[in-house]
Amino acid sequence: AAMEVPLSHGLASRAAALATAYLCYRRGSPGRGLALRSLRRARRQDISDVGHKYYLELELEDVLDKDSTVNCTAEVLYHLGNKNIAPDVQFTLEGELKNTDEADNIFYNRIKSLEKELVAENIPDSHGNVPPEMEPIHLLAWVASGYVIWQNSTENTKFQLAQIKHVKQVKRSDEYLEFDYMILLHDMVSQEIIPWQMTVLWHPQHGVQVTQDSRQPKHESG
Amino acid sequence: TSTMKLILIFSALFGASLCLETFVGHQVLRIKTRNEEEVKQLQLLESLEHLELDFWINPSTAAVPVDVRIPANNVQAVKAFLESHGIEYSILIEDLQVVLDKEKEDMAYSQQRERSSNSFNYGIYHTLDSIYTELDHLASEYSNIVSKLQIGQSYEKRPLYVLKFSTGGRNRPAIWLDAGIHSREWVTQASAIWIAKKIASDYGNDPSITSLLNKMDIFLLTVSNPDGYVFTHTTNRMWRKTRSRNPGSLCVGVDPNRNWDAGFGGPGASSNPCSDSYRGPSANSEVEVRSVVNFIKNHGNIRAFLTLHSYSQLLMYPYGYKCTQPADYAELDALGRAAARSIRSLYGTTFTVGSICTTIYQASGGSIDWSYDYGIKYSFAFELRDTGRYGFVLPASQIIPTAEETWLGLKKIMEHVRDNPY
Secondary structure, three states: OOEEOOOOOHHHHHHHHHHHHHHHHHHOEOOEOEEEEEEEEEEEEEEOOOEEEEEEEEEEEEOOEEEEEEEEEEEEEEEOOOOOOOOEEEEEEEOOOOOOHHHHHHHHHHHHOOOOOOEEEEEOOOOOOOOHHHHHHHHHHHHHHHHHHHHHOOOOOOEEEEEEEEEEEEOOOOOOEEEEEEEEEEEOOOOOEEEEEEEEEEEOOOEEEEEEEEEOOOOOOO | OHHHHHHHHHHHHHHHHOOOOOOOOOEEEEEEOOOHHHHHHHHHHHOOHHHOOEEOOOOOOOOOOEEEEEOHHHHHHHHHHHHHOOOEEEEEEOOHHHHHHHHHHHHHHHHHHHHHOOOOOOOOOOOHHHHHHHHHHHHHHOOOOEEEEEEEEOOOOOEEEEEEEOOOOOOOOEEEEEEOOOOOOHHHHHHHHHHHHHHHHHOOOOHHHHHHHHHOEEEEEOOOOHHHHHHHHHOOOOOOOOOOEOOOOOOEOOOHHHOOOOOOOOOOOEOOOOOOOEOOOOOOOOHHHHHHHHHHHHHOOEEEEEEEEEOOOEEEEOOOOOOOOOOOHHHHHHHHHHHHHHHHHHHOOOOEEEEHHHHOOOOOOOHHHHHHHHOOOEEEEEEEOOOOOOOOOOOHHHHHHHHHHHHHHHHHHHHHHHHOOO
């Protein structure tokens, strides 16, 4: 049987963060990032020999338009023992997300028509600034990091994208856009900052894909 | 207009980041279309990619003028096109590069002015030196109630400065408030200096703060970890720990909030010097921690211990090193909730209230566990904005709103401390 978890409890907030990251990966785009507005309800079930399952009711917001929110139910199953299996996440959105076709197409065409490959660093910068033209690049990383977060989460981690250290566009002959990102993930539980490389593919009709990703070693002295 | 200047700066920055050319000779025209036919002509123009036109306002309806930036070598061609179709335009900017150069000059000038005059901008992030200069300024401008004390030195020999807010008396009951123990949490040092100014200027004007300072003192450590803070400016924005050398390791620094003598060595802190939650070789090994402990012990009459962190929007009481409730759980939880309501009243920002252990994680060697077990009943740790969208790199535009709402929460707690002597 599933037991209620107090909403303030760390375990509930970790499961909610994971569900949000996964959802953002599945539904996000350079024109739409989703973040957790509030956790409404959380229940936890201990399934012998399988793992721990959370039943969540979430309210999500569009990061570009805080007034645009959507409710969601999600189930998160953390597998017992084997730390190499990503948690199972399922969700149901109640209602529609804003259509971002126009913004996505504008961004797509803008990048496709660049003569030199896009290169950028430190997004946001130390002071939290993101130039407006870089916001879709920022959101794309936010969405793609949802995949990395999902694949690497356990009940003892709570990841957020801390910063994009470096991003470089990779020109392709096909219709996809490709970006090579070096990001920093922050794990709230261990407080570690983890550099992570990810190769991201995107097309307005085909969604976001992370085709390759790898954890990078930390710089020791600083 | 300032919106236009913002667009200019972002365009220039975007241009610079894409390694585009400068804007010498580029002109910005404002085109006043009179009917749908003229709008269509402009949309035709827009489709001619070789002209490299940059529409700041796109042609959509006749009612709205169209602003467009034209590269130098295409200016004449575009003007000829407009004139031949009888479309009215005016020149908004003759040479964009001239405007950008002037803008850069202006920004440098006002930064320079800020340095030389006394207008400290609380809405931006500052260097350590700049914060330390402002501490002196506050102590001088409000010398009747504010004084600056040095309670020690950091590992790299930087002074640890505390502002004392006092209207007199000898060793009055006092409230301790610190910020920036984890150096990457920039909104905390920034909020602390705003709060210093707020307390100083509210005395004599706000009845609550006036009555508080008539009975109690406040000690405010705005930068608890100056070495780390400088390092976040010069080298690694994400640095958390102190900068002390660890013998036998290449890794530097100790997590100062795992170094207090509270459950030290227990779960929730690392024994690995390379970890961001390394507890250190022993409790109080870090001079930054020891200095505060000594100050509090020597003072002997501290009644509340409040510490600022970011991010997550949490308001927490002990314990972190164990998951059992403190003896004063009911009162601390109720007071925490009241403070969270005060915070929310301003901008709707929600803080979650609970003990450290249940709300985030088990963590040993934390400061409010030490202060609580030492006898300081009102021990609270705040995690300020946001909840992860920007995390540590919170935009500067959120500094003042964060400081304002946080102050309401702190004030609620301070008023309770004032009204409930123990």
